[in-house]
Amino acid sequence: MATFVKFTLDGKIYLSEDGAPLVEAARACGVFIPTLCNYTGIPPKGACRICTVLINGLPATACTTKVVEGLNVQTSTPELESFRQAIVEILFAEGNHLCPSCEKSGSCELQALAYRYRVTVPHFPYLFPRRDVEAWHPKLLKDHNRCIQCKRCIRGIRNPAGKALFAFGKRGDRVVINIDPVTSQNISDALAQQAMDICPVGAILRKGKGFDVPIGRRTYDRTPIGAELRS
Amino acid sequence: MPKKIIATASLAGCFGCHMSFLDIDERLLDLIELVEFDKSPFNDLKEFSRACDIGLIEGGCCNDENVHTLINFRQRCRVLVAVGECAIMGGLPSLRNVIPLQECLAEAYLHGPTVAGGATPNVIPHDPDLPKILDRVYPCHEIVKMDYFLPGCPPRADLIWDALVALVTGQELKWPYATFKFD
Structure with missing residues (x-):
């Protein structure tokens, strides 16, 4: 007990x-x-x-x-809140987060936190890193521009045989999250959806599923993140 | 109270933010009681005629003409506001920031699938009358000091209205959640 x-x-x-x-x-x-x-x-x-x-x-x-x-x-505390806002700002400055063209916009946790802290512009310079988009997986699209290297996909997504679908390569600020090209060839729609849902941003997308929720009805359009809880 | 003077400009933008401004609809009638417009696409005035109180900038800087316009606005406007994602972070034009300029121009004018082969060889435009394209798209605050930022693509008309009211009356902007959006 x-x-x-x-x-x-x-x-x-x-x-x-x-x-x-x-x-x-x-x-x-x-x-x-x-x-x-x-x-x-x-x-x-x-x-x-x-x-x-x-x-x-x-x-x-x-x-x-x-x-x-x-x-x-x-x-x-005011100090903790400003630390949190700085983390959100760093993540926006460090990747290429173009919300207007992102399929996850409105349901993105990073964006929702930026809304929460009313981040208009980062206090850090935009880096505009050159990153790839992997569009050749049959059911998934991996946009490295939006990846915040949280590794939720690595820890949470496995195929029915227990094999991890995601892994990371390189180290430090060059770390990239890779999709296993063999395993990704035959994954179910359900697993692809699970991978898209576990991604807090728009870095993992299920193909053919972008923009399927109209503006105004997406997760954080009307309801701030954490609104159901006291903060 | 004398009327505040507003100037607006669209740099590397799509005029969507100006369209969103017009979406304040009948509140335009209230606005015109409080402000006058100087240099702006709304009245087609090409040059400043006086010092302005508020400058609204749509779009980032993708060529030298944008930079000149922005610096001119900074010199002429007491308060300069970045309106929309392009002015704030480069927006969709900044998609090219990760591609070297030479590759971009070659794709657009020399080797792209929609480039037609004619009798004369394809060239990258280089007429001295054309603005020079920059190595990448710059957010406005990387060129001059910006005082305020209105996010959105475009910023909601209600946000633009709230911001104008705040700027004209000197009150604090409340940033309601419903109008604070990045898309």
Whole structure:
């Protein structure tokens, strides 16, 4: 049987399962901590740092932190919020994020976070990196211009035989997420959809599925990300 | 209160932001009570006739003429606003930023599938009267200081209206979620 522990979120005491990931526990308590590289059901990575909170006064990522007895968490301070906004701005400046021509626009988590922080223009110079578009996979389209290297696809997508469909190559700022060209030859529509859904941005698209939701009815058109939770 | 003077320009843009401006519809009648237009495609005035209060810039800079126009606007306008994604980050014209200029021009004028072979050999246009194309498309704030940014492709008419009201009356812009969009 699960044991429950007491922990503090922004000065209020809550109960949570011992060892639960902090972002999930906070969500269960109705408190929103923004995430990008984290996805419910797959192992946390702590890559994007946007879920950084203060734990007993020190910054740490909430996706990789497990709830223990007496944990004291501050989820939102002016400084944390400006760190988060800076992360969003860096991601926009670092890739080629042309929202007006992107199939995922309106349902993109990166864009939704930029809306949340009302990012009009990054404080960082646009890099305009030269990146490829892989359009030759039968069911998937990989646009490296939009990839934020969160690696959710690597951790979350496997074919029925258990073989990973995505892997990363190179290191550091040159890291690229590759699709296994052999495995991608015969994947189901369902798996292709799953890959598109797990991508927080428009870097993985299921072919023939772009722009199928009209403007006004996309995920974040009317509802801000995390609007159902307190922040 | 004297009327504020507004100037507008479309650089490397599609005039969509100007069209969105016109989408404020009957509020244009209220606006014209508060402002006057100087150099703008709306009234077809080609030159500045006085110093302006507000300059609205659509589009980024893709050639030297855009740069001259933008610098001229900066010198003539007290407040300069980047209107739309192209002015803010280059927008769709900046798709060419990842391709070397020579490759772009060769594809467009020499080797592209829609380039017709005629009696004379194909050339890349180089008439001195034509603006010189830049190595890449530059967001406006990389050329001059921009004071404000209105996102959207185009920015929603309601956002343009709210921003104009804020600029004319000196109140703070509220940025409602419904009009804060990148597409």
